[in-house]
Amino acid sequence: MAFSNRLLQAGEPIWEAQYDHPFVTELAAGTLEEEAFLHWVRQDYRYLLDYARVFSIAGGKARDEETMTHLFGVAHTILDYEMDLHREFAAEYGISRGELEVVEKAPTCVAYTNYLVRTAYEGSIAEIAAAIYPCGQGYLDIAEHMADLAEGEHRYTPFIEKYTSEEFREAVDWMRAFVDRCGERYPGEHEAMERAFLTSAKLEARFWEMAYALEEWDL
Template identity: 35%
Template sequence: MTDHGSPLFAALRADCRPDWEAYTRHRFVSALGDGSLPRSCYLHYLRQDYLFLIHFARAWSLAAAKADRIGDIRRAAATVHGLVDDEMKLHVETCAAEGIDRETLLATEEGSATLAYTRFVIDAGFSGDLLDLLAALMPCSLGYGEIGAALARDHAETTPYADWIATYGSEGYQSLCRDAAAFFESVAARRIGPDFRDSPRWPDLVATFRTACRLEAYFWEAGLAIGNTRAAA
C-alpha cells in the first residue's frame, strides 16, 4: 500500500479499511490478476467502465470549475486529459479487437451500478465544495493505482489481462495518482487545516469516501454477475 504522498488519503483509507479492502481486494481484481476472469465479465466491465469514465471526466471538469486557484484548475484539467485521451484508449482498443466499435460502446445501456456510482460522484460535486467532490473521486483514482501496482508486482505478464495491469500499474498512471493525491492534500489543507481528523467536516468526508468504496465494489460485483449470466446464456 502507498499513500501517494497524502496523509489525508492514508487516514481516510484507514478509517474505511473494511470497505477499502472489499473494493481493492475484490474477487474481480484477483481474477484479473491470475487470468481466471471470464472474458464476458471483462468485456461487460469495460463497456460499463467506458460510460463511467465519461461521467468521471465530467466530474473532474466540475472540479476545475469549483477550483479557485489556477494550479488547481490545471491539475483538474490534466486529469480530464488523462482520462479522455489516455485511459479510455484501453477500453476502445480492447473492445474493437472483440468486434465492439466505439459507436456500440457509446450505445451501451448504463447498468445500475454505473448509474449509482456516477450520479453519486456528480451529486457530491454539485451539493458540496471542491473537497467534498475530491473525497468522492479519490477512491477510484487512487484505488486503481493501488490495484494496478499490486497486480503488476505480483502477477506474470502472461495473464490475458496484462494490458489492463500495464495501464494502471504503469509509472504514468502512478504519477497521475501522486498528482491527484497532492491536489487532494493541498485543497484539504486550505479548507480544514492540517489536523483534518479534528475538523467538524471529517465525519462527512469519511462517509463520502466510504460510500465511493462501496460503490466501487458494487461495480466489480455487477461485472461478475452480468458477465457470467451472459456467458451461460
C-alpha cells in the same frame, strides 16, 4: 498523518474486500470469464464520460489557478486521450466503438456516476477531491495487488500494466496531494470528506461485483 492516509485507513476494510473479490483474483490469474471482463470494459467506458464531467465541474469550483488548470486539464485528457485509449483497449477484446456508445449503464454504474456528478455539483471542492480519490488510488492499489498475484503474462496483463504504469502513478500522486491540500485548508470538512471517500470506495467495490455478476436491469 497525511489526510489521504487517514482516509485510506478508514477505508481499509473496503480495500481488503476488493483484494479478495473473485473478479480481482481471477483477473490476476488470467482465469476470469471473458464476458465478465467485457462487461467491465463496457460499463467503465460509460463511467469515464461522467468522470470527465466531474473534473470539469471541479475545475470551475477551484480557488487557485494551478488547481483549476490541472482539473480542466484532466477532463480534457480523459475526453481527448483516455477515451480513445479505452476504445483501443476495448477493440483488442472485440468491442467496437459503436457498441460502446450504445451501452446502457448497469444499476451500479448509474448509482456511482450519479453520486459523483451530484457531489461535483452540490459538494465543496474538498468533498469532490475525496470522492474521486478512491477511483485513482483504488485502481493503483488493486492493480499492484493483481501484479503480485499474477504468475506470468496472460490475456488480462494489459489491464494490470495500464493501472500500474508510471503515467497512472503520477495521476494518483496528484490526486493524493490534492486530497492532502484540501484536508489542510478545510479542516472543518474532514467528516464530509471521509463520508464522500467511503461512499465512493463502496461503490468502487460494487463495480467489481457488477461486472462479475453481469449486472443488468431486470425490467
